[in-house]
Amino acid sequence: VERGDAVALDLTDPVAAFRDRFSVVTDGPIYMDGNSLGRPPAGIGEALAAGVGAWRSELVSGWEEWIDLPGRVGDRLGRLIGAAAGQVLVCDSTTVNLYKLAAAALRSRPGRREIVTEQSDFPTDRYVIEGLAASEGRVVRAVGPAGSDAGAVERDIAAAIGPDTALVCLSHVHYRTGLRLDMARLTARAHDEGALILWDLAHSAGACPVELDAGGVDLAVGCTYKYLNGGPGAPGFLYVGAALQEELVQPIWGWFGQAEQFAMGEGYRPAGGVARFLTGTPGILGLIAVDSAIAVSEQAGIAALWAKSVGLTSLLIERAEERLVPLGARIVTPALPDHRGAHVAVAHPRAWAWCRALIESGRVIGDFRSPDVVRLGPAPLYTRYTECFDAIEAMAETLGSAPDNPPARRVT
Amino acid sequence: VERGDAVALDLTDPVAAFRDRFSVVTDGPIYMDGNSLGRPPAGIGEALAAGVGAWRSELVSGWEEWIDLPGRVGDRLGRLIGAAAGQVLVCDSTTVNLYKLAAAALRSRPGRREIVTEQSDFPTDRYVIEGLAASEGRVVRAVGPAGSDAGAVERDIAAAIGPDTALVCLSHVHYRTGLRLDMARLTARAHDEGALILWDLAHSAGACPVELDAGGVDLAVGCTYKYLNGGPGAPGFLYVGAALQEELVQPIWGWFGQAEQFAMGEGYRPAGGVARFLTGTPGILGLIAVDSAIAVSEQAGIAALWAKSVGLTSLLIERAEERLVPLGARIVTPALPDHRGAHVAVAHPRAWAWCRALIESGRVIGDFRSPDVVRLGPAPLYTRYTECFDAIEAMAETLGSAPDNPPARRVT
Numbered sequence: 001v002e003r004g005d006a007v008a009l010d011l012t013d014p015v016a017a018f019r020d021r022f023s024v025v026t027d028g029p030i031y032m033d034g035n036s037l038g039r040p041p042a043g044i045g046e047a048l049a050a051g052v053g054a055w056r057s058e059l060v061s062g063w064e065e066w067i068d069l070p071g072r073v074g075d076r077l078g079r080l081i082g083a084a085a086g087q088v089l090v091c092d093s094t095t096v097n098l099y100k101l102a103a104a105a106l107r108s109r110p111g112r113r114e115i116v117t118e119q120s121d122f123p124t125d126r127y128v129i130e131g132l133a134a135s136e137g138r139v140v141r142a143v144g145p146a147g148s149d150a151g152a153v154e155r156d157i158a159a160a161i162g163p164d165t166a167l168v169c170l171s172h173v174h175y176r177t178g179l180r181l182d183m184a185r186l187t188a189r190a191h192d193e194g195a196l197i198l199w200d201l202a203h204s205a206g207a208c209p210v211e212l213d214a215g216g217v218d219l220a221v222g223c224t225y226k227y228l229n230g231g232p233g234a235p236g237f238l239y240v241g242a243a244l245q246e247e248l249v250q251p252i253w254g255w256f257g258q259a260e261q262f263a264m265g266e267g268y269r270p271a272g273g274v275a276r277f278l279t280g281t282p283g284i285l286g287l288i289a290v291d292s293a294i295a296v297s298e299q300a301g302i303a304a305l306w307a308k309s310v311g312l313t314s315l316l317i318e319r320a321e322e323r324l325v326p327l328g329a330r331i332v333t334p335a336l337p338d339h340r341g342a343h344v345a346v347a348h349p350r351a352w353a354w355c356r357a358l359i360e361s362g363r364v365i366g367d368f369r370s371p372d373v374v375r376l377g378p379a380p381l382y383t384r385y386t387e388c389f390d391a392i393e394a395m396a397e398t399l400g401s402a403p404d405n406p407p408a409r410r411v412t
Numbered sequence: 413v414e415r416g417d418a419v420a421l422d423l424t425d426p427v428a429a430f431r432d433r434f435s436v437v438t439d440g441p442i443y444m445d446g447n448s449l450g451r452p453p454a455g456i457g458e459a460l461a462a463g464v465g466a467w468r469s470e471l472v473s474g475w476e477e478w479i480d481l482p483g484r485v486g487d488r489l490g491r492l493i494g495a496a497a498g499q500v501l502v503c504d505s506t507t508v509n510l511y512k513l514a515a516a517a518l519r520s521r522p523g524r525r526e527i528v529t530e531q532s533d534f535p536t537d538r539y540v541i542e543g544l545a546a547s548e549g550r551v552v553r554a555v556g557p558a559g560s561d562a563g564a565v566e567r568d569i570a571a572a573i574g575p576d577t578a579l580v581c582l583s584h585v586h587y588r589t590g591l592r593l594d595m596a597r598l599t600a601r602a603h604d605e606g607a608l609i610l611w612d613l614a615h616s617a618g619a620c621p622v623e624l625d626a627g628g629v630d631l632a633v634g635c636t637y638k639y640l641n642g643g644p645g646a647p648g649f650l651y652v653g654a655a656l657q658e659e660l661v662q663p664i665w666g667w668f669g670q671a672e673q674f675a676m677g678e679g680y681r682p683a684g685g686v687a688r689f690l691t692g693t694p695g696i697l698g699l700i701a702v703d704s705a706i707a708v709s710e711q712a713g714i715a716a717l718w719a720k721s722v723g724l725t726s727l728l729i730e731r732a733e734e735r736l737v738p739l740g741a742r743i744v745t746p747a748l749p750d751h752r753g754a755h756v757a758v759a760h761p762r763a764w765a766w767c768r769a770l771i772e773s774g775r776v777i778g779d780f781r782s783p784d785v786v787r788l789g790p791a792p793l794y795t796r797y798t799e800c801f802d803a804i805e806a807m808a809e810t811l812g813s814a815p816d817n818p819p820a821r822r823v824t
Contacts, residue, residue, distance in 0.1 A: 023468055037472040045464045048697070052457045055644055056435055059777065060449040066644055095666030095692025096508055119678075124667040124692060127680040131665035225693070232467055232478055232696035253543035254507035255536040264782055266531075268539035280507025280536060281637070283698045284644035285460070365472065370676055 001318050001389070009315070009385040015300050015308050022382040029359070030387045030394070032366045034379025035203060035343045038229030038293070041381075047292035051285055062284075069287040070278060076294050077224070077237055080302050081201060082211035087239050087274055090224065090290055091282050094202060094236035095124045097221040098169075100250040100277060101238055102129060105167045105196040105219060106136045108248055112166035112195070113138055116157065120145035122175040125200055129169055138166060146179055148332055150339035154182055158189045165195040172210065173203035173341030176369045178313075178333035180208065180341045184215035191216065196244075202226060205237075206297050207309050207342035207380060218244055227305075227342065227379055228297060230290035235283060240274050254279035300381060308380040309342040312388050316344045316376055319392040324348075327399050332373060343377040345369070346395070354399055363394040413730050413801070421727070421797040427712050427720055434794040441771070442799045442806070444778045446791025447615060447755045450641030450705070453793075459704035463697055474696075481699040482690060488706050489636070489649055492714050493613060494623035499651050499686055502636065502702055503694050506614060506648035507536045509633040510581075512662040512689060513650055514541060517579045517608040517631060518548045520660055524578035524607070525550055528569065532557035534587040537612055541581055550578060558591055560744055562751035566594055570601045577607040584622065585615035585753030588781045590725075590745035592620065592753045596627035603628065608656075614638060617649075618709050619721050619754035619792060624651055631656070639717075639754065639791055640709060642702035647695060652686050666691035712793060720792040721754040724800050728756045728788055731804040736760075739811050744785060755789035757781070758807070765815045766807070775806040 010016060022039040024031075031039065054062050074088035081088070091097070106115070117129055119142035126142075133140045143160045146153040161168055168190045173180045183199060190197040198219040204210055206227030212220055220239040224230035240248065253268040255261055256278035261271075270276035297305065313333070320331055324346060332345040348354055355368040367375040374395070378388055422428060434451040436443075443451065466474050486500035493500070503509070518527070529541055531554035538554075545552045555572045558565040573580055580602045585592045595611060602609040610631040616622055618639030624632055632651040636642035652660065665680040667673055668690035673683075682688035709717065725745070732743055736758060744757040760766055767780040779787040786807070790800055 031471060033472045037467075037474075039471065040464055040468050045461055048460050048464065049457055052452055052460065052643070055449075056452050059443060059451065060445045060779075061771075061777070062449070062644060092504070092508065093666070093692030093695075095668070096504065096664060099664045099666075099691075122667075123670060123673075123676045126678075127665035127667065127670060130680050131663060135663060223693070231464070232474060233693045233699075234697075235695060236692065251543060251547060252508060252511045253539035254505070254511075255534075255539065256507070258535060258539060261535075262782075264535045266538075268542050279511075280505025280648065281635070281645045283505075283647060283695055285646075285697050285701055286695045287645075289697055359473075367472075370674075 001315060001322065003386065003389050006315060006385040006389040009311060013308060013385070015304050015380065018296065018300050019382040019384070021296055024382060029362050030364045030391045032364055032376040032378055032391055034383065035226050035377025036367055037225055037232055038227060038379055039382055040231065041229050041293050041296045044231070044289050044292045047288050048285060051288040066284045069284060069291070070282045071275065073287050073291045073294065074237060076291065076298065080294070080297055081205055081239070082213050083239055084213055087242055088237055089274055089277055090235050090237045090287060091278055092236055094221050094223040095128060097236045097238040098125060098128050098200065099132065100252055101198055101219045101221060101240065102132050102167060102169060103136070104248040104250040105198060106132060106138060109166035109196065112164050114141045114165045115139070116160045116165050116168045117142050118144045118146050118157065118170055120174070120176070121171050122200065122202065125169065125171060146174055146177065148177060148179060148334050150179055150181065150334055153179065154186060157186060161189055161193050161195060163193055165190070165193055168195055168197040171200040171203065173208060175203055176373055176375065177345050178340045178343045180204065180339055183210070183217065187215050187217050203341050203343065207305055209302060209306050212239055217241060224290045224294070228290070229293040231286070231293070234290050235286045238277055240277055245273055245276070250277050252279045256280060256282065296381065305380045310337045312378040312380060312383055312385060313340065313342065313344050315385055315388045316378065316392060319389055320344070320346055323392050323396040327396060342380065343375055345373045345375050347372045348374065348399070354395070357398045357401060358394060361398060363398070364391045413727060413734065415798065415801050418727060418797040418801040421723060425720060425797070427716050427792065430708065430712050431794040431796070433708055436794060441774050442776045442803045444776055444788040444790055444803055446795065447638050447789025448779055449644055450638055450791055451794055452643065453641050453705050453708045456643070456701050456704045459700050460697060463700040478696045481696060481703070482694045483687065485699050485703045485706065486649060488703065488710065492706070492709055493617055493651070494625050495651055496625055499654055500649055501686055501689055502647050502649045502699060503690055504648055506633050506635045507540060509648045509650040510537060510540050510612065511544065512664055513610055513631045513633060513652065514544050514579060514581060515548070516660040516662040517610060518544060518550060521578035521608065524576050526553045526577045528572045528577050528580045529554050530556045530558050530569065530582055532588070533583050534612065534614065537581065537583060558586055558589065560589060560591060560746050562591055562593065562746055565591065566598060569598060573601055573605050573607060575605055577602070577605055580607055580609040583612040583615065585620060587615055588785055588787065589757050590752045590755045592616065592751055595622070595629065599627050599629050615753050615755065619717055621714060621718050629653060636702045636706070640702070641705040643705070646702050647698045650689055652689055657685055657688070662689050664691045668692060668694065708793065717792045722749045724790040724792060724795055724797060725752065725754065725756050727797055727800045728790065728804060731801055732756070732758055735804050735808040739808060754792065755787055757785045757787050759784045760786065760811070762815070766811055769810045769813060770806060773810060775810070776803045
């Protein structure tokens with residue numbers, strides 16, 4: 001692949017204009033970390049200022065408008081992940097939402113002992129499940145670690161699910177490798193055995209096609225600060241399929257999840273619908289920012305974003321094969337677009353120092369992921385094909401100067 | 413009391429100038445709901461804009477600065493509630509924090525069966541404890557309902573605590589009546605029996621004197637959107653006394669509470685210190701707003717704010733005795749400042765309609781609290797003595813026109 005090919009792709013990119021909504025400094029480093037923290041879309045500052053203005057003028061009566069925001073923003077987000085209205089809430093953090101839904105699922109399957117997970121899943125997912133297994137008297141059956149062969153991973157997971165499985169908890173796209181699992185197939189497999197399934201969409205929502213309703217998914221959680229650009233630590237989201245909502249009761253019995261919240265009556269009675277998965281008072285400033293940010297993804301449309309994402313990651317992979325593999329790097333992310341998400345993992349024994357050198361040179365911002373991965377997340381809303389080409393070139397030029405890895409590093 | 417007395421008090425009020433930090437519309441309604449949602453302090457919009465600016469320019473490397481915000485803002489808040497550094501975090505919601513700390517406390521007292529609470533406590537507190545009692549196999553021993561006699565309530569609570577008490581969970585200031593409990597005395601009583609105690613400071617933090625360290629308190633939670641003016645649904649806070657931090661393990665095992673978070677290693681190991689009570693990625697925009705808001709209370713000083721609060725509530729009570737009691741109203745809040753918080757509850761059979769009529773007339777914004785209370789929360793940072801005087805006058809003039817109560821109403 002030549003740089004001219006990348007230039008040509010940028011010229012015909014149907015979502016290229018969305019880049020103008022993000023204040024990208026053209027001579028700054030190439031940002032390959034939109035899958036860790038997305039850039040702020042234009043309008044988010046104004047939306048927050050308007051929120052503060054409403055707080056100032058409406059004071060407590062602003063709640064007439066704010067109180068439904070977790071569900072209203074959730075419905076908007078739902079349109080990006082194949083969920084009809086009334087099933088998604090934007091609230092709490094991904095971790096807390098995972099805890100609530102996993103606990104609710106386990107309590108609805110008291111006679112089943114096992115939770116099936118993938119042993120190299122994102123830490124919060126592993127830790128939350130580990131904690132719940134201990135407190136609920138269940139055991140974790142962890143498949144893996146997942147390599148780059150989606151078919152093999154899916155077969156292993158499918159084989160681990162059985163009549164004693166209460167819950168299957170999986171990341172749709174693996175945070176490190178970018179491997180993407182077949183959601184519909186594994187959901188059907190869990191259902192065949194009478195288990196519930198919970199998908200973590202942190203690395204797919206806003207970039208990859210997700211069809212929760214069509215796939216018959218029970219439960220999902222995810223975050224809004226990656227491809228959805230909601231801001232640092234923006235609230236998480238949760239999905240509970242309509243058919244399950246009345247059956248499940250989550251463990252954190254707060255006043256926002258209570259039927260007739262303002263009657264403040266005796267005894268917790270879960271609200272109807274997805275509202276029962278709320279807990280305390282939702283953070284309105286965070287919700288306003290997310291609402292404003294998600295609108296941009298909605299305008300671009302997930303089909304167009306995914307098509308561009310495939311183009312960007314394909315170019316990254318192709319160019320990395322040409323320039324980085326000869327230097328000793330290995331591409332971890334599956335080659336088939338159907339088996340990968342929106343980011344690309346390049347492994348090298350000196351990955352930590354390589355990533356550091358790229359950042360310090362001011363050329364490329366990527367992520368190191370232990371033990372040996374440089375992760376490149378070209379968010380389709382604002383990343384150019386030429387940036388992908390140039391990022392690989394910078395990586396090739398930087399690798400030689402990168403020293404050996406120290407044992408650990410703090411990266412978010 | 414004459415209006416001239418209120419005018420004189422305003423003229424000599426040592427914190428009067430802080431009102432200028434809040435854009436109070438002088439001919440707008442009198443805001444007696446700062447205990448539900450505080451007004452936005454000047455500078456909060458700028459702080460948020462700067463936060464979005466840092467997000468735009470620093471992108472993911474902004475986390476170097478943001479990652480410690482829950483503890484840094486917590487330490488600042490700690491100075492307002494008598495907590496030395498390293499014991500307070502601003503994170504999650506009050507509800508989620510209550511759940512985490514109560515669950516951690518119960519699990520540290522596995523052999524004890526009872527949780528002592530007060531049966532008219534704020535709904536989220538009652539519901540969270542009810543849910544935990546069910547899942548942890550404990551029983552709730554609910555004292556009360558608390559009337560206006562603090563001594564009697566404290567005696568009842570003290571008597572309910574015994575060798576089988578695992579946890580005592582109480583609100584420092586009662587959300588409806590304004591009754592304030594003796595924190596040090598009840599904490600000592602819980603400790604006498606080997607129980608832990610968890611205080612909800614939602615209605616005292618930022619207005620009332622709170623001495624967590626001096627009182628030997630184990631655990632506390634609270635919210636930042638009332639007297640601390642953090643904004644609608646601003647993050648909650650939690651306090652875990654230093655002596656207890658290594659003993660307790662909270663139930664939501666997220667990556668922010670893990671030791672060596674970015675090693676992303678196998679198996680959850682709780683972080684040292686108060687950080688183990690974090691869960692998922694903290695909401696940075698909300699934290700920035702809270703940090704900016706708390707700085708204003710810190711500048712005024714809790715001693716000065718409390719002195720003014722006593723003055724404001726005393727005037728409200730005195731004037732209500734003169735003008736409202738003759739019309740059939742009853743003052744629920746204790747007359748002694750030592751036994752009350754920073755708000756005043758006035759009961760009347762037609763309270764709902766009365767409160768509604770006051771809001772609709774554009775004269776006074778207060779809160780209805782079921783079944784028969786109009787709650788007046790004159791936040792000391794920005795409320796004038798004359799506003800208290802005029803609010804009671806408006807209430808007296810409005811009561812006659814208020815129709816009968818309907819059975820329920822949505823108010824926040």
